[in-house]
Amino acid sequence: MTRILFYVQHLMGVGHVFRAMRIVKALTAAGMEVELAYGGEPIPNFQDNGARVHFLPPVRAVGEAFNKLEDPSGNPLTDEYRNRRREMLLGILSQAEPDVVITEAFPFGRRQMRFELLPLLETARRMQPRPVIISSVRDILQETGxxxxxxxxxxxxxxxFDHVLVHGDSRLVRLERTFPLAGEIADKVLYTGIVAPEETPASSAGETYDVVVSVGGGALGRKLVMAAAAAKELSILRDARWCIVTGLRFSREDRAELLRLVSGDVVLRDFLPDLPSVLKRARLSISRAGYNTVADLCMAGCRAIVVPLSDGIETEQIRRAEILDANGLAETLSHDMETPQEIAAAITRVMARPAPDRPRIDLEGAENTARIISELAAGRSVAGYR
Structure with a gap:
């Protein structure tokens, strides 16, 4: 049986945790044994999906400053806290004796965690037999400049690292689009396809809405939520049934303001555990352009308006939205169009067009990842994923 140590650390957003858990589910379904080293704060609806989960002492980003870390009580990380995490992680490595070690994001992201990741990887490289070491990254990276x-x-x-698994469809976007030095590691890069949710048969059961507004965790979604709520009465879908999913980090004060804005048939939720299924029954999605959201949209097949996060620093969602727009997969609004009037106008445009043709996109990223890792652990070639 192939043994895997999978390291996952979230600092602010949690989308990559759910992507990792989709991969874990495919790995365990393929008969692999997964030890998951989880370094973030607990999140709702987290499922182990067959993995043995090791909860490291939690670390999170300070506000929106990814280069500053703190413990759950808001205290800056001490050397003792870092040492405790590092020793726990090395202990998990020693006990697991993995055939494969996977780091989510690093070294393309999570550089703040080098204090424990470098010792982990250096120790793994000295092990006999040495595990295959893999970096697991999304298809579009944050551009550093x-x-x-x-x-x-x-x-x-x-x-x-031995390999870099890029969780995207290379026909839509290749790593070099957002990582200019990708050509220097082309021999290590393998494309898995998009890690999408499991496809379920279309059903009328469950929550059903015409329009679904969602902003992921909600930390940076306030403006879109408010604009979309106000757009309802201005739009051709004013009489439709809407669901606005605010995210778990939407404040009580913002929720009170949102309640003053909404009218008609609107349901407010802070979280939908089965968003992909809800989107499959919807006519329209209005959302950010994060990886998991777009994966859900591609699987659901509904019409979509995406408004990428744009804070002067973030580039990943902007690039993703550009690619969706260029391929006719979504209507894209820039951050300066994040207003009720522009959203209402976009609703008119997108509802006048046929639903986008998304089936041509490779959405088997989780299953392909399991196949690739199985082959790599067995020492076989996987050239077909380049």
Missing amino acids: KIEKDRDTINYVRSL
Whole structure:
């Protein structure tokens, strides 16, 4: 049986945790044994999906500052806290004796966690037999604009990793679109397809809405939620049934303001455990353009308006939205169009067009990841995923 140590750390958003758990489910379904080292705060609806979960002392980002870390009580990380996490992680590695070690995001992200990841990877490389070491990344990266930072990433990949699994469809976007030095590690890069939710048969059962507004965790979704709520009365879908999913980090004060804005048939939820199924029954989705949201949209097949997060720093969602728009897969609004009037106008445009043709996209990223890892653990070639 193939044994896997999978490291996952969330600092603010939780989308990549759910992507990782979809992968874990495919790995365990394929008969692999997964040890999951989980370093973030607990989140609702987290499921182990067959993995043995090791909860490290939690770490989170300070506000929106990803380069500053704190413990759950809001205290800056101490050397003792870092040492405790590092020793726990090395203990998990020693006990698991994995055939494969996977780091989610690192070294393309999670560089704040080098204090424990570098010792983990260096120790793994000295093990006999040595595990296959893999970086697991989404298809579109946050662009740094700093060549020295990208050079450091290349050096880490070259010295510590055997492969980089890019969870995207290479026909839509390749790694070099957002990582300019990708050509230097082309021999290590493998494309898995998009890690989408499991496809379920179309059904009228469950919650059913015409329009679903969602913003992921909600930390940076307030403006879109408020604009979409106000757009309802201005739109051709004013009499339709809407569901607005605010996210778990939507404040009580913002919810009170939202209640003053909504009218007609509107349901407010802070979280939908089965968003993909709800979207499959919907006529329209209005959302950000995060990885999991787009994966859900591609699986659901409904019409979509995406408004990428744009805070002057974030680039990943902007690039994703550009690609969706260019391929006719969604109507995209820029951040300066995040108003009730523009959203209402976009609803008119998107509802006048046929539903997008998304079946041509490779949505078997989780299953393909399991196949790739099985082959790599057995020492076989996987050239077909380049």
